Amino acid sequence: xxxxxxxxxxxxxxxxxxxxxxxxxxxxxxxxxxxxxxxxxxxxxxxxxxxxxxxxxxxxxxxxxxxxxxxxxxxxxxxxxxxxxxxxxxxxxxxxxxxxxxxxxxxxxxxxxxxxxxxxxxxxxxxxxxxxxxxxxxxxxxxxxxxxxxxxxxxxxxxxxxxxxxxxxxxxxxxxx
Numbered sequence: 001x002x003x004x005x006x007x008x009x010x011x012x013x014x015x016x017x018x019x020x021x022x023x024x025x026x027x028x029x030x031x032x033x034x035x036x037x038x039x040x041x042x043x044x045x046x047x048x049x050x051x052x053x054x055x056x057x058x059x060x061x062x063x064x065x066x067x068x069x070x071x072x073x074x075x076x077x078x079x080x081x082x083x084x085x086x087x088x089x090x091x092x093x094x095x096x097x098x099x100x101x102x103x104x105x106x107x108x109x110x111x112x113x114x115x116x117x118x119x120x121x122x123x124x125x126x127x128x129x130x131x132x133x134x135x136x137x138x139x140x141x142x143x144x145x146x147x148x149x150x151x152x153x154x155x156x157x158x159x160x161x162x163x164x165x166x167x168x169x170x171x172x173x174x175x176x177x
Contacts, residue, residue: 051092
């Protein structure tokens with residue numbers, strides 16, 4: 001870019017364009033990039049190519065309703081848009097989505113390393129990742145923290161009262177329980 005910085009979208013496009021087709025190009029880009037690459041491509045034919053990163057850090061959810069399909073990163077987004085979540089892409093899986101359906105272009109890998117930060121902090125409370133609800137996971141995390149403190153003998157003798165923002169509330173409930 002004129003600022004001297006690298007435009008990440010252009011870099012990914014350049015890597016994809018080094019191969020003869022989208023699937024080969026996406027797989028090539030994912031191999032070359034040190035990190036995670038989940039992406040959506042809108043083709044000139046009005047198709048959407050969706051690719052989940054190689055180890056499944058970020059979710060890709062396909063939603064369906066009578067007149068078509070959507071693709072989202074949060075299951076709750078599908079519901080909010082009037083779609084029913086119907087399919088979660090596996091790690092490294094690539095699909096083509098049209099108004100008529102979803103076609104698998106690359107099979108999922110077997111290595112899954114979901115970003116736990118989604119369940120812990122930034123995931124929308126009504127969302128599910130890999131079939132596990134965000135609020136349920138946060139409550140479980142709180143229970144685990146309390147159990148670990150009990151086992152270590154470090155459970156505080158005093159109850160604390162404090163405002164707990166957003167994602168901390170279910171952690172606190174799980175801890176208290």
